[in-house]
Amino acid sequence: MAKRSTLFIRIVEGKNLPVKDISGSSDPYCIVRIDSEAIIRTATIWKTLSPFWGEEYHVNLPPSFHTVSFYVMDEDSLSRDDVIGKVSVTKEILASKPQGLDGWLNLTEIDPDEEVQGEIHLQISITNEETSRKLRCHVFEARDLARKDRNGASDPFVRVMYNGKMYETTVVKKSCYPRWNESFEFEIDETFADNTLIVEVWDWDLVSKNDFLGKVLFNISKLCSIQQEEDWFRLIPIKPKEREDEGNVGSLRLQLKLRDETILSSNYYQPLTELLCQAVKTNVNCSQSDLIRLIDETTTAESRQEVATNLVKLFLGQGLAREFLDVLFKLELTKTSEPNTLFRSNSLASKSMESFLKVAGMQYLHHVLGPTVSRIFEEKKYVELDPSKVEIREAGCTGLHRVQTETEVIQQSTQYLQSYLTDLLHSILKSISHCPPIVRSAFRQLYERVQERFPDKEFRKVKFIAVTSFLCLRFFSPAIMSPKLFHLREKHPDARTSRTLLLLAKTVQIIGNLDTLASRSKESWMVPLLPAVQQGITQLKEFITQLVSFEEKEDLDLQDKLSLQSSSIIKEGYLFLHKTREKGMLISSPFKKYYVTLRSDTLSYAKTSSSKKSSFIVLSKIRAIEKVEEKSFGNSHVMQIISNDDNEQNEILYMQCKSVNEFNQWLSALRKSCVHNSEMMSSYHPGVFKGDKWSCCHQKEKTASGCDKTQHGVTLQEWNDPLDPDLESQLIFMHLFRVKEAMREKYHEMTTEKDKRNYIGHAEDSQKNAVVSQLFHVLQDLQDAHEDVKRSEKQKNKNFLQDLQT
Structure with missing residues (x-):
């Protein structure tokens, strides 16, 4: 049995943000933190006070998390980014709204006394003596304290107060993981009105005033009944003040939904899985499945996408994804009498095929679209075909400027779009061998089912349109329009690039509809592209014919599918690595660039993507994947991978990423790939062992126990996540029970x-x-x-x- 919390986050938009730049505008982006951990950075929306992001995330969390915070920042290229304001939502608020939270929340300015984080390890005890009772507070250590100094750390000390008396610990310099191991004793005064023990943590400063790091309060009356309490206690801020600035720094529209799941052991879900598989298998024998039809007709529009994704993942794990899709194809075709409306609604069949393509075909999409989308981002050409939107621009060299006519702008734009479309179609036509066999098999099955349902010559295009409605309209076009949401680019496009991508996506949709007349009737200004569209339709039909006509022997049985999954690449790319020597001392050389590849069984790295010689770590030997303090290497995007060598000794590989998002994507992918490792560490050192001590907690033994707890449970959901049959079964059960x-x-x-x-x-x-x-x-x-x-x-x-x- 396992417990799992999932938080759905949609950062929609902001409004009424303050001006932060001399241009009279701002360049806002959002940072999302779970407690103190930054897990998401949205794209920057340039020069606006009303940004629209529309970014969605699913975050897996440990049930022990407390708060999710959204910091709106203003990006500056020459100085540190400015903090505009923040919104914090507690776990209690999220749990009290099972249907989710959706609305505008006011931003507030940052109050340093409220920006606290971390925990403190205390033992509070009461002893009864002959003439009095004693209150004893033992201060052991703290972890993950807020960083208040420029060196990326703090100089913390503890202040303990009761009954008008105050004691202070020694100051631990340059550490967010201090160890004190000091005790303080008070005499309990039964007549004292304020029966509270206060433990505060402060950052000591030589020149300016001390910074508040958090506090813990204890009710002495409750302590008297249990005599002793020892634990890690979460630090809390000073009691919030009435905020006069609330709403003065703008608002943020958010959609949040927290879901807690208890995952039972596999044997509990086996009967449900067997029933679903049986329902799909009966369809193979030409018998319609009432069970799948029941699920189809009782799933509401609000939950259809989620249910479709869960079912697709479950059947992928059982090797029955194609058979499941076939059941839905038959159901949809049975209900459809008008071919032009086939798969155009958001039915369970449409949503399931859409989810299937994202789960099984995302690498294929990147292979096909990546080069063309990157070219558009890099060239930043001005492209516009709509006369009502054409901007008359100057052309020519300096001193020889002349104004381009509207006709010239449209002609030039047509040439650019034709060039992009030619590149894209060429990439599609050459991509058949890169298309996963299971995806090709699903498209062939769809093609054949539609041909059986509409065999007449007048409907000969319908079988092609059935394929293109998914491949072009629901897969390629959305990715072209929103490349960041499909991980094709790290940032949203600027206005000019966005318009070019939109026009290219429209053109792909027209080609996918296999109807050039559509462009004339709806948007006549697309007519200059008609020759290219007509050629594209011919090429696309030829591509689909080849795609669905591969040999039967290329099809995969369950065993082949599972082996394909086990050897497939989960994540890859260039990163900077830093290794430790056998004795644990850091190599003096800087981080070096390597091409890193994560598969389901190994993490390998080599000089280039084509290098024959590479080093690797077996994932089953990994014991922790955690963040590294910024002060350790002067970079905030470094993680450490702790693994066992052949002698069962710990080795550490440091990986440096270029951004928060890249860091968390790699961190999540590695953690999910090691989810079944049985010997994961419960604590670790977020610093480095340098000289004769750990930089985080100053312990002098290299093998000393870790000073911070590991966070295996914090991950981001991605389409290429390893299949988790028990989780998918639990989610399907919850839906069916509702x-x-x-x-x-x-x-x-x-x-x-x-x-x-x-x-x-x-x-x-x-x-x-x-x-x-x-x-x-x-x-x-x-x-x-x-x-x-x-x-x-x-x-x-x-x-x-x-x-x-x-």
């Missing part, structure tokens, strides 16, 4: 319709009835198992509290 009554009603309606048609049942239909009936029993069994877990946890918590009191 719509269970709707499924009962729908199934009753379906059987009633058959009776009205004088439908005569036989053994096969009795088997279908048994499958649907069995589903309701399986769902109830899973619900009962979850209730048992809840009762068991309540009893454990009750027993724990009783033990504390005794």
Whole structure:
């Protein structure tokens, strides 16, 4: 059994932001932090006070997280970025809104006394003596304190206060992971009105005033009943003041939804998985699946995308993704009488195929679109075909300027777009061998099903359009229009590049519709591209014919699919690496550039992507993947990979990334690839062992226990995540249980319709009835198992509290 929290984040837009630049505008972006950990950086939207981001993320979190914060920043190329304001949302607020939070939240200015983070390890005890009672506070250590000094650390000390008396620990210089191990004793005064022990952490400063790092409060009356308490305590800020500035620095529109899941062991989900697989397999024998039809017709529009993704991943893990899609293709074709509307709605079939392409074909998309999109970003050509939007611009060399006419601008723009389209079509035509076999197989199946349903000559284009409606309209075009959301680029395009991408995406859509008349009727200004569009239609039909006609022997069985998955590349790219010597001392040479490749079993690195000689780490030997303090290397985007060598000794590989997003993408990919490692470390050193001590906590033993806790549970969801059958089964169970009554009603309606048609049942239909009936029993069994877990946890918590009191 495992617990898992997932936070859906959509950073929509901002408004009324203050001016931060001399140009009278700002260049805003957002940083998202989970507690103190920065996990997301949005793209910068240039020169605006009302930015639109529209970026979505799913973040896996440990259930112990407290707060998610959104910092709106103004990017500056010459100085440090300015903080515009922030919004913080606690876990309690998110948990109280199971349907999610959606709305405008006011930004507030940053108050240094509220910017606290980290935890402190304390032991508080009460002893009874003959004439008095003593309160003893033992201050052990702290971790992950806020960095207040320019050197990337702090000089922390602790102040302990009770009954008008105050004690202070020694100051630990240049550390956010200080160790004090000091004790302080107070005499308990029963008459003292304020019965509170206050423990504060401060950053000592020689010249300016000390900076507040956080505090912990203890009620002495409650402590008297348990006598002693020892734990890591989260530091909290000074009591928030009434904010006069709230709303004066703008607002942020956010959509947030927190979901906590208890993942049971695999054997609990096996009956559900077997039923779903059985429902899909019956379709292979030309028997329509009532169970899949039930799911299709009871899934609401709001949850359809999520359910489709979960089902696709589950069936991919079972080697039945193509068969599952085939069931949905048949259902959609049965309901469709007008070929022009085929797969144009957001049905479960459409959403499932869309999700399937993203899960199985994202590398293919990058191979096809990457070069053309990069060229458009780099060239930044002015492209416009709509006369109402043409900007008359100067042309020619300095001193020989003349104004271009509208006709010249459109002619030049047409040439640019034709050039981009030619490159893109060439890339598509040459990409058949790069298209994953399972994707080709799904398209062939779709092509054949549509041909069977609409065999007449008048509908001969429909089978092509069925393929292009997914490949072009739902896959290629959205990625061209929003390359950042498909990880084709790190940043959003500027206005000029965005317009070029939009026009290219429109052209691809027209070609995907296989109808040149569409451009004349809707946007007549696209007419100059018609020759290129007509040629593109011919080439695309030829491409689809080749794509769906590969030999049957190229198809993959389950074993081949699993081996393909195990050997496929999860992530790759150039990074800077830094290795440690056997004795743990850092090599004096700087970080060196390597091409790093993450597969499901190894992390390898070589001088170039084509190098034959490479080094590698077996993922099963990795014990931790964690951040490194900025002061260690003067860079905030460094992670450490701690692994065991052949002698079971720890080795550390440092990886330096160029941005927050790249750092977290690699960190997430590595953590998810090591999710089943059984010997992961619970603590680590966020600093480096240099000279004779650790730079983080100043311990002098190289093998000393870590001073910070590891964060294996913080990851970003990506389309190429390793398949997790238990998780997908849990998510599908939760959905089916929510719509269970709707499924009962729908199934009753379906059987009633058959009776009205004088439908005569036989053994096969009795088997279908048994499958649907069995589903309701399986769902109830899973619900009962979850209730048992809840009762068991309540009893454990009750027993724990009783033990504390005794």
